[in-house]
Amino acid sequence: MLAAKRFGKLEFKVTFVAHFTEPLGMNATEHEEREYLEEIKEKLTLAIRRVDASVRQFSDELREKKEYIHEHQSGMDDADMVAAGQSINRMAFTGEAAVARKRKLLKLVQSPYFGRIDFVARNQDSLPVYIGIYSFIDEQKRQGLIFDWRAPISSLFYDFELGEASYATPSGTVQGTIALKRQYKIRDGRLEFMLDSDVNIHDDVLQRELAKSSDDKMKNIVATIQRDQNAVIRNETAPVMVIQGVAGSGKTSIALHRIAFLLYRYRESIRAQDVLIISPNKVFADYISNVLPELGEEHLPELGMDELAADLLENRYPFQTFFEQVSALLDKHDPAFIERMQFKSSSEFLSQLNQYLLHVENHYFAGTDLRVGRTVVPLPFIQAKFKAYHRVPLLKRLALVAEDVRNHVRDATRRKLTGQEKGAIGEAIPRMFKFNNVLDFYRDFFRWIGKPVLFRFEHGMRLEYADVFALIYLRIRLEGITAYDHVKHLLVDEMQDYTPVQYAVLSRVFSCRKTILGDVSQTVNPYSASSAETIERVFPQAEVVRLYRSYRSTVEITAFAQRITPNSHIIPLERHGPAPVVARFDRQEAELQAIEGMITAFRSSGNHSLGIICKTLRQAEQAHQALQAPGIYLLTDESTTFKEGVIITTAHLAKGLEFDEVIVPFASARTYKTEVDKSMLYVACTRAMHQLTLTYSGEMTAFISS
Numbered sequence: 001m002l003a004a005k006r007f008g009k010l011e012f013k014v015t016f017v018a019h020f021t022e023p024l025g026m027n028a029t030e031h032e033e034r035e036y037l038e039e040i041k042e043k044l045t046l047a048i049r050r051v052d053a054s055v056r057q058f059s060d061e062l063r064e065k066k067e068y069i070h071e072h073q074s075g076m077d078d079a080d081m082v083a084a085g086q087s088i089n090r091m092a093f094t095g096e097a098a099v100a101r102k103r104k105l106l107k108l109v110q111s112p113y114f115g116r117i118d119f120v121a122r123n124q125d126s127l128p129v130y131i132g133i134y135s136f137i138d139e140q141k142r143q144g145l146i147f148d149w150r151a152p153i154s155s156l157f158y159d160f161e162l163g164e165a166s167y168a169t170p171s172g173t174v175q176g177t178i179a180l181k182r183q184y185k186i187r188d189g190r191l192e193f194m195l196d197s198d199v200n201i202h203d204d205v206l207q208r209e210l211a212k213s214s215d216d217k218m219k220n221i222v223a224t225i226q227r228d229q230n231a232v233i234r235n236e237t238a239p240v241m242v243i244q245g246v247a248g249s250g251k252t253s254i255a256l257h258r259i260a261f262l263l264y265r266y267r268e269s270i271r272a273q274d275v276l277i278i279s280p281n282k283v284f285a286d287y288i289s290n291v292l293p294e295l296g297e298e299h300l301p302e303l304g305m306d307e308l309a310a311d312l313l314e315n316r317y318p319f320q321t322f323f324e325q326v327s328a329l330l331d332k333h334d335p336a337f338i339e340r341m342q343f344k345s346s347s348e349f350l351s352q353l354n355q356y357l358l359h360v361e362n363h364y365f366a367g368t369d370l371r372v373g374r375t376v377v378p379l380p381f382i383q384a385k386f387k388a389y390h391r392v393p394l395l396k397r398l399a400l401v402a403e404d405v406r407n408h409v410r411d412a413t414r415r416k417l418t419g420q421e422k423g424a425i426g427e428a429i430p431r432m433f434k435f436n437n438v439l440d441f442y443r444d445f446f447r448w449i450g451k452p453v454l455f456r457f458e459h460g461m462r463l464e465y466a467d468v469f470a471l472i473y474l475r476i477r478l479e480g481i482t483a484y485d486h487v488k489h490l491l492v493d494e495m496q497d498y499t500p501v502q503y504a505v506l507s508r509v510f511s512c513r514k515t516i517l518g519d520v521s522q523t524v525n526p527y528s529a530s531s532a533e534t535i536e537r538v539f540p541q542a543e544v545v546r547l548y549r550s551y552r553s554t555v556e557i558t559a560f561a562q563r564i565t566p567n568s569h570i571i572p573l574e575r576h577g578p579a580p581v582v583a584r585f586d587r588q589e590a591e592l593q594a595i596e597g598m599i600t601a602f603r604s605s606g607n608h609s610l611g612i613i614c615k616t617l618r619q620a621e622q623a624h625q626a627l628q629a630p631g632i633y634l635l636t637d638e639s640t641t642f643k644e645g646v647i648i649t650t651a652h653l654a655k656g657l658e659f660d661e662v663i664v665p666f667a668s669a670r671t672y673k674t675e676v677d678k679s680m681l682y683v684a685c686t687r688a689m690h691q692l693t694l695t696y697s698g699e700m701t702a703f704i705s706s
C-alpha cells in the first residue's frame with residue numbers, strides 16, 4: 001500500500017509484479033521448499049501416530065483403573081477411594097491434553113506454516129524460522145520446527161522486512177539481520193503459492209485473503225497481521241488499551257488475537273476462563289466464537305451489557321434493554337426522551353453523581369444525640385465515626401457505626417448491653433441517614449441538581465436504560481459490590497455505545513487490564529455515544545491506538561459509505577469491486593420482488609453470505625415475511641446463533657458482522673431521516689465486503705443523495 005501511494009497505481013503494479021509477487025517458478029528454491037514441506041508433514045504424521053498411541057494407552061489404563069476400582073470397591077477405605085479418584089482425574093486430564101494436541105497436529109498437517117524468516121543473530125548462524133499457527137518441536141533433536149506466531153521470534157515476521165531487525169524476549173532484546181522473508185499459502189497440505197517479499201509484508205497475500213468470500217464465522221488473520229495491528233496485539237504494558245478504528249479496520253480481530261497472545265505470553269497466570277468479553281449481543285458472540293479455538297485456545301466467556309446490569313442489580317429492578325432503547329428512538333422522535341438520554345450519557349452526569357455523593361456524605365448523616373438508657377451518645381461522636389469509615393461505602397458504614405456506638409455505651413456503663421438496647425441502636429443509626437434505599441437516593445439526586453423531570457420512573461414501571469448504570473454506580477458507591485475479581489482481562493467491544501457512567505461502573509467492577517474497542521461513527525445511538533477521548537477521561541491510564549486502514553470493503557463500498565458519514569482519515573485497502581447500486585422502485589412490492597431476484601442471483605454467485613439489513617426490526621420482519629424461503633433467516637434481538645446464507649436483520653444487530661453482499665432495503669427519505677437513522681445506514685453499508693445494493697421506493701434518503 002505504501003508503494004501504491006507513493007508511485008501511483010500503474011507504476012506500483014508493474015514493480016510489484018516484477019519483483020515481489022511473482023510466484024517463484026518450479027526452480028531450485030521451490031523444489032527445496034516442497035521437499036521441506038513433505039518432510040515436515042511426515043514428521044507431523046508421525047507425531048499424530050504417537051499421540052494416537054498415547055491416547056489409546058490412556059483410555060486403556062483409564063478403563064482398567066475404573067474396572068479395578070469397581071471390582072475392589074468393597075475393600076477400599078475412604079483414603080483409597082480419594083487416591084483412586086485423583087489418579088483417574090489426572091489420567092483423564094493428561095488424556096484430554098493429548099486429544100487437544102492431536103487436534104492441533106491435525107490442523108498443522110493441513111497448513112503447517114505461513115511464513116519463514118532467516119534470521120542471523122549477532123555472532124550466530126542463520127536460522128530459518130518457520131512460523132505457523134501452533135508450534136511444533138522435533139522432540140528427538142530438541143529443535144523448533146515450527147514456531148507459534150505468538151513466540152517472541154515470530155514478531156520479526158510482522159515487524160520487519162529484510163535487513164536489520166530485533167525482537168524482544170523476556171530476557172532482553174535480540175539484534176540481528178533478516179536475510180530472507182518468505183510467505184506461503186498451504187492448504188490441505190498442498191503448497192498453493194509462495195513468495196519472497198522484500199519491501200512490504202503481506203500486501204499481495206493480504207489482497208488474496210480479503211478478496212475471498214466470507215466464511216460463516218470470523219476467521220483468524222495470523223498470516224497477514226499488519227505491523228500496526230501487531231503492535232496492539234503484542235502490547236504487554238497498557239493497563240487499558242483503547243482501540244478506536246474505522247469500520248473494518250480489524251478491531252475485533254485484533255482484540256481476539258491480542259487475547260490469544262496474552263494467553264500464550266502469560267500462560268502460567270491467565271487462562272481462557274479468566275477473560276471476559278462484554279459483547280453487544282449473542283449473535284455477535286457466536287460469530288466471533290471460532291477465532292480463539294482456531295488459535296488453539298479455549299472458548300472465551302462472554303456476557304452482554306444487559307446481563308451484567310441485571311446481575312449487578314441482583315435482578316431487583318426490571319429495565320428496558322439497550323436494544324429496546326434504540327428501537328424506541330427509531331420508532332419516534334421524542335425530544336424529552338432524547339434529553340434524558342443525552343444528559344445521562346455525558347461526562348457531566350458522572351461528575352454530578354460524584355458531587356452528589358460528596359454532598360450525601362457531608363450532609364445526609366444527621367440526627368440528634370442518641371440516648372441509650374441513661375447514657376447519651378453525642379451526635380459529634382457518631383458523626384466522627386461515620387466520617388472515619390470514609391473508605392467504606394456509605395450505607396455499609398451504618399452497621400459499623402452502630403457497633404462503635406454499642407461499644408461506646410458498653411464502656412460508659414461498664415456492663416453488657418441488653419438485646420433490646422443493641423436492637424435500638426441498630427435501628428437508630430440507619431434512621432439518621434436520609435435514605436436507606438439506592439433508588440431513593442437516585443430520585444433525590446435529580447431533585448438536588450434541580451432537574452427532577454430527567455428521571456421518569458414510577459412504581460411498577462421498568463427503568464429506562466439510561467438510568468440503569470447510573471443506579472448501579474450509586475449502588476456500588478453506597479452499598480459496595482462484589483467485584484468480578486476472577487476476571488483477569490476484560491474485552492469491551494462496541495465501546496462507542498457505552499457511556500461514561502457505564503465505564504465508571506466497569507472500572508470499579510473489573511479491576512483487571514482491559515482492551516476496549518470501537519468506532520464512534522458506528523454508534524447505534526448518537527445521543528449516547530462515547531468517543532475514545534471520553535473513555536480516556538474515565539481511564540486516564542489508557543493507551544489509545546487509532547486505526548485508519550480499512551480491510552473489509554472494496555474501495556467503492558468504502559467511498560459510498562463516506563457519503564453518509566465522512567472521515568477524511570480512512571484509508572481503504574486498494575481492492576476493487578462493483579460500484580454500489582441504488583435502485584428505485586415505484587412501489588414497495590416491486591422493491592421486494594427485485595430483492596427476491598437478487599437473492600436468486602446471490603445463490604448462484606459463489607458468494608457465501610448475504611445480509612439484508614433494515615433499519616428497524618419491524619421492517620426486517622416485514623421483509624422476512626415477504627421474502628420467506630428456505631435458507632433465509634431472520635435475526636432478532638432474541639437470536640443466539642449466526643447463520644450462514646441469507647440473513648435479514650437490523651443494522652443494530654448486524655453491528656460487528658460482515659457479509660459478502662449487503663442489500664439495504666427501504667432506503668427512502670421516509671425511513672432514513674434523523675441522526676439515529678443515519679448511523680444505522682452507515683453501519684448497514686459498512687457490513688458489505690464485496691457488493692452493496694440499496695433499494696427504495698418513493699424518495700431516496702438524503703444521506704446518500706450527494
Ligand SMILES: Nc1ncnc2c1ncn2[C@@H]1O[C@H](COP(=O)(O)OP(=O)(O)OP(=O)(O)O)[C@@H](O)[C@H]1O
Nearest residue numbers: 221224225226247248249250251252253551552656
Ligand atoms: N491483517 C488482516 N489480514 C486479513 N484480514 C484482515 C486483517 N485485518 C482485518 N481483516 C479483515 O477485515 C475484516 C474486518 O475486521 P473486523 O471485523 O475485525 O473489523 P472491525 O474494525 O471490528 O469492524 P467493524 O467495527 O466495522 O465491525 C474481517 O474480515 C477481517 O478478517
